[in-house]
Structure formats: C-alpha cells, structure tokens
Amino acid sequence: MAGIQSTVPVLASLDIAQSLAFYTERLGFACQLQSPGYLMLVRDGCELHFWLCADRHIAENTSCYVRGDTAALHADFVQRGLTLDPPVLQPWGMKELYVIDPHGNLLKFGESA
DSSP states (O other): OOSOOOOOOEEEESOHHHHHHHHHHTTOOEEEEEETTEEEEEETTEEEEEEEOSOHHHHHTOEEEEESOHHHHHHHHHHTTOOOOOOEEOTTSEEEEEEEOTTSOEEEEEEEO
16 A cells, blocks of 8 residues: 555653653553553554653654644543643634643644634
C-alpha cells in the first residue's frame, strides 16, 4: 500500500513515568508500550509517543495538533481533574482547546467551527 497512513507526534518527556501518569489519568490515554526511554499512548485512534529528554527547553517549545470534539474533550478533562479554559473559536475557523503537560508540551485539540 503506497502513501502516508498516519502521523504520530513524538514529544519530549522529562520523566516517562510522570508523562504516563498525566496522560492516562488526566487525558484518558491508555499505555501501549512503556520502556525506560520511550512511551507509546493511544486514545480514540490517536497515538502519541514520548522520548526521554533531559532538556526542558525542547518540551516547552513543542506542540502537536489533535483533531477532536473540543467540548466533549474539555468536559472529560475537567472531570478528570484538570483546570482548563473552555474551547475558543479562533479567527482561522477552528474551535480549539489547549492543554500543557507537566513538561511544557502544548497539545492543541481542535475542530472546524
């Protein structure tokens, strides 16, 4: 089969166990694989990977965009204990919800308005 099948963001993690706890407990992801230097998580067909990194500056300057129902995700994340601003309609026609993980990675959840 030719062509691109999917994309998988690979984000920096300063502590793999802390990333695992945050993404599973607060964002509802499930662990697909955990090793000392790498983590693979899944939720609703979305896959995120993490590599162990000692430089916080890398994580704080990284983001990924995840398509999804921002109102439903906001409600789920708040129910899981996050304090988040509600989704915002952006001038570029997307309704977006922002989550910053404990290491500084920015996750932008968005959908067409």
